[in-house]
Amino acid sequence: MNLRGRVWVLGDHINTDAIIPAKYKFRTGDFKELAKHVFEDLDPTLASKISKGDIIIAGRNFGMGSSREHAPRVIKEAGISVIVACSFARIFFRNAINVGLPVIEVKGINKYFKEGDIAAVDLEKGIVKNETTGIEFKFSPYPSFIMNVMRVGGLAAYRKSLKK
Amino acid sequence: MGETIVQKLFRSKLGRAVKPGEIVVADIDLAYAHDGTGPLAIDAFRELGSNIVYDPSKIRFVIDHASPSPNEGASNLQLKLRAFAKENSIRIYEVGEGICHQVIPENESLKPGMFIVGADSHTVTLGAFSLFATGVGSTDFAEVMTSGKLWFKVPEAMKVTLNGCFKPGVMSKDLILRIIGDVGADGATYMSVEFQGEGVKAMSMASRMTVCNMVVEMGAKNGVFPLDEVTVKHVDTSSLNDKSVFKPDGDAEYATSLSYRLDELEPVVAAPHNVDNVKPVKELEGLEVNQVFIGSCTNGREEDFEIAAKILSRRGVKKGVRCIAIPASRRVFLNLLRNGIIDKLVSAGCTVTHSTCGPCLGVHFGILGSGEVAVSTSNRNFKGRMGNPESSIYLASPATAAASAVEGVITDPRKLIGG
Numbered sequence: 001m002n003l004r005g006r007v008w009v010l011g012d013h014i015n016t017d018a019i020i021p022a023k024y025k026f027r028t029g030d031f032k033e034l035a036k037h038v039f040e041d042l043d044p045t046l047a048s049k050i051s052k053g054d055i056i057i058a059g060r061n062f063g064m065g066s067s068r069e070h071a072p073r074v075i076k077e078a079g080i081s082v083i084v085a086c087s088f089a090r091i092f093f094r095n096a097i098n099v100g101l102p103v104i105e106v107k108g109i110n111k112y113f114k115e116g117d118i119a120a121v122d123l124e125k126g127i128v129k130n131e132t133t134g135i136e137f138k139f140s141p142y143p144s145f146i147m148n149v150m151r152v153g154g155l156a157a158y159r160k161s162l163k164k
Numbered sequence: 165m166g167e168t169i170v171q172k173l174f175r176s177k178l179g180r181a182v183k184p185g186e187i188v189v190a191d192i193d194l195a196y197a198h199d200g201t202g203p204l205a206i207d208a209f210r211e212l213g214s215n216i217v218y219d220p221s222k223i224r225f226v227i228d229h230a231s232p233s234p235n236e237g238a239s240n241l242q243l244k245l246r247a248f249a250k251e252n253s254i255r256i257y258e259v260g261e262g263i264c265h266q267v268i269p270e271n272e273s274l275k276p277g278m279f280i281v282g283a284d285s286h287t288v289t290l291g292a293f294s295l296f297a298t299g300v301g302s303t304d305f306a307e308v309m310t311s312g313k314l315w316f317k318v319p320e321a322m323k324v325t326l327n328g329c330f331k332p333g334v335m336s337k338d339l340i341l342r343i344i345g346d347v348g349a350d351g352a353t354y355m356s357v358e359f360q361g362e363g364v365k366a367m368s369m370a371s372r373m374t375v376c377n378m379v380v381e382m383g384a385k386n387g388v389f390p391l392d393e394v395t396v397k398h399v400d401t402s403s404l405n406d407k408s409v410f411k412p413d414g415d416a417e418y419a420t421s422l423s424y425r426l427d428e429l430e431p432v433v434a435a436p437h438n439v440d441n442v443k444p445v446k447e448l449e450g451l452e453v454n455q456v457f458i459g460s461c462t463n464g465r466e467e468d469f470e471i472a473a474k475i476l477s478r479r480g481v482k483k484g485v486r487c488i489a490i491p492a493s494r495r496v497f498l499n500l501l502r503n504g505i506i507d508k509l510v511s512a513g514c515t516v517t518h519s520t521c522g523p524c525l526g527v528h529f530g531i532l533g534s535g536e537v538a539v540s541t542s543n544r545n546f547k548g549r550m551g552n553p554e555s556s557i558y559l560a561s562p563a564t565a566a567a568s569a570v571e572g573v574i575t576d577p578r579k580l581i582g583g
Contacts, residue, residue: 013349013438017546022200022525026230027237029203029244041548061350061383065544067285069204069301090354090385091285095301155303156211163213 063092
């Protein structure tokens with residue numbers, strides 16, 4: 001799986017309330033509607049600026065806080081194709097895999113990207129490249145089972161694909 | 165090599181020894197979701213292609229987050245939860261019964277060594293009962309409803325040794341905030357945080373629940389207290405032959421070890437906008453406060469309101485300050501009514517209401533205005549957590565919260581209890 005897109009750089013400890021404020025999940029279960037509020041408390045204009053295929057590069061402990069699966073689902077719905085961060089919070093990481101949003105850990109990655117750079121991620125080979133600067137980073141690729149979950153877009157689709 | 169508590173929990177569950185990092189599949193003994201995560205778990209259950217709940221006797225729903233519903237969107241999500249519960253014979257705790265992490269231990273038969281998952285990050289609270297409890301997302305919850313099982317990576321462990329006793333005005337909330345401040349918001353990522361030492365013995369079950377509740381704020385997978393004389397009063401040990409089974413071995417291998425003397429701790433707060441931004445109360449004394457919230461799954465139990473009432477009944481809530489007090493369950497509310505604490509809180513000027521998570525996460529009851537400052541006994545002070553990104557939240561113990569309500573500024577509770 002090769003992913004390529006424009007980069008948004010976020011900081012350390014991006015929490016689940018910053019990803020999607022709790023109040024919205026008590027108003028609707030419609031993810032198209034929820035995606036309009038993604039990262040609202042961080043930057044109210046960000047949701048309208050993200051386009052399909054964009055990539056998030058972030059610092060430490062991305063997704064800390066709540067277990068709400070709304071967080072990775074809303075990011076995916078907003079069009080983000082992959083998050084590369086220095087590290088992730090445990091529940092967010094697991095939820096992201098389950099919903100088919102690729103999450104990649106590369107220590108120190110946020111120092112080598114700025115907003116608007118073009119990033120390319122090869123999930124099978126385990127390479128993240130900043131195409132704007134030419135610098136490249138390696139990571140351990142997912143085991144084949146997780147790769148298959150990613151290819152079909154999440155655990156639910158994967159389970160269905162097994163039944164066929 | 166000896167075993168940590170979490171290794172013993174996994175060994176008891178699987179019938180064999182495990183090592184940190186090993187991936188295992190475990191039967192889940194109890195799983196609960198609430199109105200914030202349950203509706204999405206139902207969607208995920210259907211997305212998985214599942215039709216039949218594997219064992220409804222092990223599933224619970226709790227309507228506690230937007231409770232009673234503040235808008236039609238929430239009402240319809242709750243209708244979905246109720247309909248699914250009825251259709252699948254799942255027990256549902258309704259509006260007003262209480263917050264899930266309080267209602268489950270009050271009403272369900274907990275056994276040491278159980279594996280409990282909840283579709284809420286603060287499910288870690290239940291580790292206070294010498295069992296394995298962790299938060300999961302909605303798809304994982306749907307998987308538990310489908311198969312009754314979930315995969316886990318056996319975590320490494322952090323040992324926190326406690327000695328001595330809390331001094332008056334210092335509570336278990338000050339301890340867990342101090343620890344989070346010391347290790348940072350990702351200082352225990354993926355670990356089992358295990359509390360031990362002489363200091364544990366004197367800690368009540370409510371205090372232990374407060375401590376376990378917040379281990380997720382340093383990234384932990386679970387928190388756990390060893391099984392002792394306090395635990396056995398709150399759990400069913402009838403099927404347990406050896407009560408020492410959930411104590412760590414002396415030579416257990418820990419990834420990290422910390423040690424605290426409880427008598428050396430002082431009241432602290434977590435300042436905006438991160439839980440690990442911990443400072444002694446004395447550094448912030450005098451900061452004006454608009455709203456005080458005493459409640460939540462972290463600090464909404466009897467002992468929390470007893471100390472708050474003691475402090476508040478001196479002079480009452482300062483004019484111009486709003487003090488909201490919310491018992492964590494109907495049972496806690498009734499106990500406080502019967503022992504006169506509710507009378508004291510209301511007389512002091514608190515707004516006391518039925519059990520709900522509402523103010524903690526900015527759903528309803530106490531959303532802050534722009535520029536306002538709150539002292540809250542809950543567990544998160546993220547920007548916008550109480551509904552307004554322009555407001556500031558200081559997390560504190562019920563004693564510090566009550567003292568701050570009396571003075572209208574952040575206040576060291578030791579000044580008001582003569583400790």
